[in-house]
Structures are given as C-alpha cells and as structure tokens.
Amino acid sequence: xxxLNEFLMLTLIHLLAVMSPGPDFAVIxxxxxxxxxxTALITSAGIGAGIAVHMLYTLLGLGFIITxxxxxxxxxxxxGICYLSFLAFKLxxxxxxxxxxxxxxxxxxxxHHQKAFMLGVMTNVxxxxxxxxxxxxxxxxxxxxxxxxxxxxxxxxxxxxxxLWFSLVSIFFSQQKVRAKxxxxxxxxxxxxxxxxxxxAGKLLWESKLF
Numbered sequence: 001x002x003x004l005n006e007f008l009m010l011t012l013i014h015l016l017a018v019m020s021p022g023p024d025f026a027v028i029x030x031x032x033x034x035x036x037x038x039t040a041l042i043t044s045a046g047i048g049a050g051i052a053v054h055m056l057y058t059l060l061g062l063g064f065i066i067t068x069x070x071x072x073x074x075x076x077x078x079x080g081i082c083y084l085s086f087l088a089f090k091l092x093x094x095x096x097x098x099x100x101x102x103x104x105x106x107x108x109x110x111x112h113h114q115k116a117f118m119l120g121v122m123t124n125v126x127x128x129x130x131x132x133x134x135x136x137x138x139x140x141x142x143x144x145x146x147x148x149x150x151x152x153x154x155x156x157x158x159x160x161x162x163x164l165w166f167s168l169v170s171i172f173f174s175q176q177k178v179r180a181k182x183x184x185x186x187x188x189x190x191x192x193x194x195x196x197x198x199x200x201a202g203k204l205l206w207e208s209k210l211f
Contacts, residue, residue, distance in 0.1 A: 003150055007157075010141050014158050017133060018165050023084055023200055026193040027123050028166050030091065031116065032173035033182045033189055039116045040170035046120020048163030053125050055155035058134045059148070073128070077204065080126040084201035087123065091194025128204065134158075 018024075024047050032040040065072070124130060142151060172178060182189050 003146060006142060006146065007154065010137060010154055011157070011161070013137055013141060015161065015165070018162050021196065023087070023123050023127060023197050024120075024166065025169065026196045027087075027119060028169050029173050030190055030193045031119075032170050033179060035112075035116070037170060037174035039112065040174055041167055042113050042116045043120040044163055044166035044170050046117040046122075047124045047166055048120075048159050049117070050121045050124025051130075051162045052155075052159045053121075054130050054134045055158060058138050059151055059155060073131075076131060077128045080128040081201050081204050083122060083126040084197055084204070088194045088198035088201060091190045091197065 028040055028043060028047070031043045138151070138154075142154065173182075
C-alpha cells in the first residue's frame with residue numbers, strides 16, 4: 001500500500017509527542033478536575049483546532065517561512081512564552097474553591113464553553129515548539145513528492161488523534177473516583193499544573209536564547 005510506511009512513522013512520532021507531558025496535558029487534567037467532563041472535552045476540541053492551525057500553515061509552507069525568519073520566529077516565541085507564563089500565573093495563584101464538590105455538575109453555559117475551547121486553542125497554537133515539531137516531521141518523515149491530497153489526509157489524522165487522546169485523558173480524570181481524590185485539594189493540583197506550565201515556559205525561554 002503506497003505511503004503506508006510514511007503514514008505509520010508519522011503516526012508513531014506524533015503519538016509519542018502528544019502523549020508526553022506538556023502544557024496541553026496540564027490544561028486538560030486541570031479542566032477535568034476543576035470543572036466537568038464536558039468542559040474538558042470542549043477544551044480537547046480546542047487543542048485539536050489548534051493542531052489544525054499548525055497543520056494548515058505547515059502545508060501552505062508558512063511554517064518554513066516563520067522558522068527561517070529570525071524576527072518572525074522570535075515574535076512567535078515571545079508571544080508563546082508570555083501566554084504560557086500568564087496561564088501558569090493564574091493557576092499558581094488559585095485559591096481553595098468551596099463550591100467544588102465530589103458530585104460533578106455539568107456546565108451548560110455557552111460562554112464557559114467558548115472560554116474552554118479558546119483555552120485549548122491558545123495553549124496549543126501559541127506553543128512555538130509545536131511549530132518546529134510539525135515542520136520537522138512534515139519535512140523529514142513526509143516525502144516532498146507525497147501528493148498534497150495525501151498530506152491533507154495525514155493532517156486530518158493528526159488532528160483527529162490529538163483530539164481523541166485528550167478526550168481519553170478528559171474522560172479518565174473526570175471519572176467520579178479519580179476526580180474525588182483530587183477535587184477537595186483542587187487548588188493545590190492547579191498550582192502543580194501551573195508549575196508544570198511555568199517550567200515548560202522557562203525551558204522555552206532558555207532554548208530561545210533571548211538572554
């Protein structure tokens with residue numbers, strides 16, 4: 001079957017990357033513990049949409065332009081570091097919420113859903129490491145002669161598997177038994193997730209060589 005080996009290699013590399021702990025994982029776990037399953041799933045969809053943005057500009061060749069432009073990539077790094085730092089600060093300064101209880105309440109507020117979706121989008125899109133990652137795999141794993149239609153199928157698959165993975169994470173951490181172990185100390189857990197994101201932002205800052 002043509003392109004099967006290429007597809008399997010792309011899938012394997014992407015799954016290993018998406019399963020590794022990072023800002024996306026920290027945000028989804030936090031959403032699952034602090035809110036409800038529906039909110040976490042909507043955030044997962046936002047992360048999938050963020051991946052779709054990366055896929056779009058990578059296929060259009062804009063990813064290469066961004067990474068080859070020192071000023072362009074520097075701006076992308078600064079914006080990403082600032083956003084992750086802001087997100088980490090919000091989590092690190094979280095306080096105990098007496099309204100949290102072991103019984104998960106489904107949030108039906110569309111505004112909350114929009115915020116959850118955009119949280120997923122922004123966390124993923126503003127991660128400059130994702131830009132480098134997708135540019136790398138689509139220029140090394142994917143052959144330059146692979147038809148664009150096949151590459152688009154690859155892109156859809158990457159978006160889908162990302163959404164499915166974080167949906168599984170959402171479902172697991174929003175289970176009643178799992179959630180009950182964290183919910184009474186939710187603010188402590190949020191601070192831990194904030195620390196994870198802050199460490200990631202610091203790592204990006206170090207690798208960017210801005211100082």
